[in-house]
Amino acid sequence: MDFFAAQDHARRTSRQLVGWFAAAVVAIVLVIYLALAFALGLGESPPPGAPPPSLWQPDLLLATAVVVGGFILLGSLYKIIALASGGGAAVAEALGGRLVARDSHDPLERRLINVVDEMAIAAGLPAPPVYILDAEQGINAFAAGSGTTEGVVAVTRGTLEALSRDELQGVIAHEFSHILNGDMRLNLRLMGVLHGILLLTIIGRILLRGARGSDKGAAPLLLMGLVLVVVGYIGVLFGKLIKAAVSRQREYLADAAAVQFTRNPSGIAGALKRIAGYGSEIRHPRAEEASHMFFGSGLALSRMFATHPPIEDRIRRIDPAFEPGEMPPPAPLPETTEYDDGSGMADGTPVAGLAGLAGPQRLSAEGFAATAGTVLPAHMDYARHLLAALPPALHDAAHRPGDAQALVFALLLSADAGIAHKQLDEVRAVQGPALADRSAALRAAVVTAGAALRLPLLDLALPALKELSGEAHRALLATTDALVRADGRVSLFEYALQRLLRVALQGRRSGLRPAALATPGRLKDDCGVLFSLLARAGHRTEFDVEAAFTRAAGLAPLDGPYPLLGAADIGPARIDAALERLAASSPPFRKRLLEACAAAVLHDGQVAPEEYELLRTVGEALDCPLPPLPPVSAD
Incomplete structure (x- = not known):
């Protein structure tokens, strides 16, 4: 399935999701309507000569549909809007995730960042922020966000400690497939749609507690509380079925994409084999909400409700010779120096430059x-060599929030000495002399690296820039705007940098x-x-x-x-x-x-x-x- 076909499939699935949601709401409204009809009249004997009570009460049905349906709809819309505004970071933090500093000195975290950077460059995406679920020892990961440029990648502590670099790369490639194919947006919508149904169970429990504390009128509260709890659990049941229907096939596709991206079936297969031995359970209380996002099944569910295919089936699709019980040896923890060069290459092999990577192609x-949304082995090779050839000064600057600002300014400094002096004066006035001096110092390295590295440098710097405060974001955007206007014209690169930076810091449509x-x-x-x-x-x-x-x-x-x-x-x-x-x-x-x-x-x-x-x-x-x-x- 190509990128555009996958995107089109995600759109169709979103429309189907609306249909499933509507069917679930209709079923819930009918159940609550019947319970109300019974509570308000069917359980009482009619007066002498009066007709027997009827199940058909249009006014009651309409009122139930408006109140219950409206409540579910508003609950879902609230959650969808909250997820859209908070993005993948909100999901990761809700599950106990910790944002990994881009300049972390922890060897495991450095390895993770380098693998994510490598995959991002190969895919032509800004490097996404990375989160770690420190409390989770199961091997698992997920990607969350509302668009290809707005996602985050999260992994558990068990994933960092149990997997080799090749296996970790296979997991990250799997998650990037979800980013590229539109799965993340679909997953967020699914979380939002199901939230309204889950609210019924919460209200039912509140009514049950109220009934226990009430001497009079407890029966109606008790009945309605029980109905809402039961209906809520029915909604949860349908939600599990919907999530299973949406997620299973997409996991197979993401596994296949990971093999295509990395040209290394043993990486993703090894990660799945370790899950078969160690498990992938997520113990956080809110794991159920995001169970369809995980790399491995985060919950112990029957096959009917499982959001993921059986782990053995996933392994056999990649490694037909797999035998149950087969486990790879424990992965050695990386040495601190192995990734200090930031190259993203497991053996630290130095590369002189980018020349000769690929000759002219027709x-x-x-x-x-057709290359949109794809990652080929040639792209991965390019990314590895690019990161290895990146001057250390530029690599380090891209991974530190303060220096990342200076790097952006250095990318915009004019070749004309007079204009560059005017630009540095603007930086000095708004950002301070230290940042202006740092920008000037990085300019020489940026020029030496060449035009081909300008966008990759910006892609690497964006996660560090996102760590800054909202006020710092506004100052950064204002300063870049001043630097662009310094010569009275907007070049193609300046337009590209401004737009990509604005979207990364303020959202896809903010300020447009x-x-x-x-x-x-x-x-x-x-x-x-x-x-x-x-x-x-x-x-x-x-x-x-x-x-x-x-x-x-x-x-x-x-x-x-x-x-x-x-x-x-x-x-x-x-x-x-x-x-x-x-x-x-x-x-x-x-x-x-x-x-x-x-x-x-x-x-x-x-x-x-x-x-x-x-x-x-x-x-x-x-x-x-x-x-x-x-x-x-x-x-």
Whole structure:
């Protein structure tokens, strides 16, 4: 299943989830209605000559549907909104997770961060924050978040201590598959949908306690309390069935993706074998809410209600020769020095640079779009070598919150000495002299590293920047805006950095202009904005610009004609608004759109760093992450 097919499947499953939720609410309303009808009349003898009481009481049914259905709906909406605003961090912290500092000196934590960094670069994603569930000794992990660029990865203490690096990499690759394929958003919606049903059990218990403390009128309270508890548990039962139906097949797919990503079946298979021997139980009281998110089954459930396939079946799909009871030897704990270079390479092998990693490859627009949301072994090799070749000063700066700010400023410093001096004065005035001096010191290393490392450096720095306070975030964004405006123009890289930074620190739509209604005509205009931008980004003559634009328009998801816009008509605000509307389109639409965008860039047979950075920014806005792109030539 390719990325866009997986995204489309996640959308269909979300719609099915709404149907299952509606069916569960109808069933609950009917049960409560029958209980009320009995309590209010069916249990009493009718007066002489009066007709017998009837089960059909439309007014009561309507009132029950409004009150009970509305209560469940509001409870679910509240939870969905809370999860959307808190994101994956809220889920990890609710389960007892601790945020791992990016500059941690603990060897186990350093190994985990390096593995996550390696996978993020290979996937073309900002490195996600990492959490550890210190109280959990079972081998387990999960990824949570509302979008590909807004997730977190969490692992248990048992995962850190029991797994080798290859096995840990297999687990992280499994979780990145969930990030890429839209599973995280679906999982959050599932948590929210089921929350409203669970509230009934809570209210039922409150009524039962009230009945025990009441001398008069205890019977109705007792009856309604029992009904709500029973109905609530029925809702829990249906919730388990829904979670099992949603999760099982996706676990098989994520296991297969981990093998594809790492080219190492023994890694993910070894992790699963250790679970078979040691277990994956999560003991936190709220584990039930997130059971469908875990790498391994976090609860002891029957196969009917299990959110995961049997562990033996998962192992056999990867290792057909597996025999029950087979266990890998205990994993040795890493030595402190093994990962101090930050290379992400298990043997610490030094690499001189990135030259020679991949020669020019022929790539079509369709082939480029097909790389979205994928991680191939070549991408993993690229990520390992990139991290190994990264100058220590830049690697260390990206992992420290204060220095990460200086790194962002260094990425924006102009090659013109006069403008750079003006930019440093702005940093000095807002952030202080120490940060300005640090930015100037890092500038030389940034220039030496080259343009190809600009986005990976930003990707590595974002988790450290997220550790800063909200006030520091606002100051950082204000300072970057001032640095960009220092020369009176906005380059492609500056736009990409500003947008990626803003989305990472404030959320996908925070600070962006509200999108107008995404009608076909409006979407067509938005496509024209992107085609014009990309055609002008990498072509110097107007003839080449028009040819690139025409090639993109010929592959557009909507029929033309498309007018070519002038450079003055394509400002950052207009690009942001276009991306916001296009992000709500269907996966097939976005696939065609990416193909058209790639056609504009590939027209001249080259992909300059600025063009890739712009394509990567478009991909992230569309929730279609793009992996690293080696040197290419167009078909």
